[in-house]
Amino acid sequence: MSSPRSAGILLHPTSLPGPYGIGDIGPAAHGWLDALAGSGMKRWQVLPLGPTGFGDSPYQCFSAFAGNPCLVSPDALLADGLVSAADVATHPRFPDDRVDFGPVIEWKLRLLDRAHENFHAAPSPALAAGYEAFRAGNAEWLEDFALFMALKRAHGGASWTGWDEALAMRDPGALAAAATRLEQSIDAQRFRQFLFHRQWHGVREHARSLGIRVVGDIPIFVAHDSADVWAHRQLFSLEPDGRPTLVAGVPPDYFSATGQLWGNPLYRWDVIARGGYSWWIDRVRAALDLVDIVRLDHFRGFWDYWEIPGEAPTAEHGRWVKGPADALFEALRHSLGGLPLIAEDLGEITPEVLALRDRLGLPGMKVLQFAFANDDRDPFLPHHHVPNCVVYTGTHDNDTALGWYASAPEKERDFARRYLGRDGSDFAWDLIRAAFASVADTAIVPLQDVLDLGPEARMNLPGRPAGNWSWRVLDGAFGAALRARLAELAGIYSR
Secondary structure (H helix, E strand, O other): OOOOEEEEOEEEEHHHHOOOOOOOOOOOHHHHHHHHHHHHOOEEEEEOOOEEEHHHHOOOOOOOOOHHHOOOOHHHHHOOOOOHHHHOOOOOOOOEEEOOHHHHHHHHHHHHHHHHHHHHHHOOOHHHHHHHHHHHHHHHHHHHHHHHHHHHHHHHOOOOOOOHHHHHOOOOOHHHHHHHOHHHHHHHHHHHHHHHHEEEEEEHHHHHHHHEEEEEEEOOOOOOOHHHHHHHHHHHEEEEOEEEEEEEEEOOOOOOOEEEEEEEEEEHHHHHOOOOOOOHHHHHHHHHOOEEEEEEEOOHHHHHEEEEEEEOOOOOOOEEEEOHHHHHHHHHHHHHHHOOOOOOOOOOOHHHHHHHHHHHOOOEEHHHOOOOOOOOOOOOOOHHHHOOOOEEEEOOOOOOHHHHHHHOOOOOOHHHHHOOOOOOOOOHHHHHHHHHOOOOEEEEEEEHHHHOOOOOHHOOOOOOOOOOOOOOOOOOOHHHHHHHHHHHHHHHHHO
């Protein structure tokens, strides 16, 4: 019987190397999977794969179902005959170590428009058949999304509440007229999604062939400026004009005196329940068409969530409201045949939330950077781990291990050195070894820690208005010596 133990790397596709300003799901992604397999890894964890909006955050997307067209590979477009070598060669000189989102988005979308034009000018039978099959199989979300994005473009990028009222409120006559008027723009959006899904499924099949399972991510809430809210207003707490009545966040705590005001519209769980949780079932099913396992961000919100008035300037004045709890997950289990989920159970978590997690049999998360702030009773310390959990050295929201060690209070650094039995001179790898040694069935390590990088490589600093999500790994950085070192640890600890 094979061991359930495994290890993997957290790396969002945007961070992959390549000449086009942003990591993509072409040759670099396939090469990355080969490198993962060569280092003994069985998991690849990514962030949400959707089309990002303002701030470039993968946790604030224009759709809970669509893919990010900026991940589409120019090299794969060239191989499919959709663009020419000259089209690809005209890209600007982008930095290698970070994503400069503005210029990248402008160039990439222009290239995708060229691919769309060429596709219709001389469609290959295989691509045309694949496109029609994709349209038919995804029409339930694809048509609303494509129309939403075309309308957004026609309104200069404005949020849907700022559109012409008839379009914002989805007047059938106005939508029909817009669909006719904007047909080319709408089809370009559909085609971008076809390209994304075609390329990503190739990556996923490659992962399967190597025995690597992909771990994805679903944010509990969706962006207000999204096709989901625009097309399904009845599922969200909205005013008659479309503005949020109630929004999400978390209350004041040790880290923030005013709490965190996320601003996402809250669900009307009573309405969703009466509909048999169908929108959520469709959402998770769509995610599982892209990945093998889904991390549920802010798992606490399924038990109870912080409800803030829509016009509130901060998250201070709100209340805890009961979430759907077991009912949603039983509906998911019944429809999907199982719950291949990870509960992100970090932050202020109550016993009731942990009980829900355990009733559902979901693994929780243990982050080793959090383990040294207290004493030997801290639940994040490896000797308190259980097999049914996922241990991380850090996540996309944390500093790197090296960055944490450089900035942590000396009391925590001293405890970490004593607990790990090391002098701190190789701290990132000391933490990786502790994660791999844990009884947790799964250990995940950000690539930044494998590369022994400092705070300059941090992916996200919550609350920072700009400069997040842009880190990229340099070509060749994850070399043979590092792969061999990881493989040795994976072998030693039966991963």
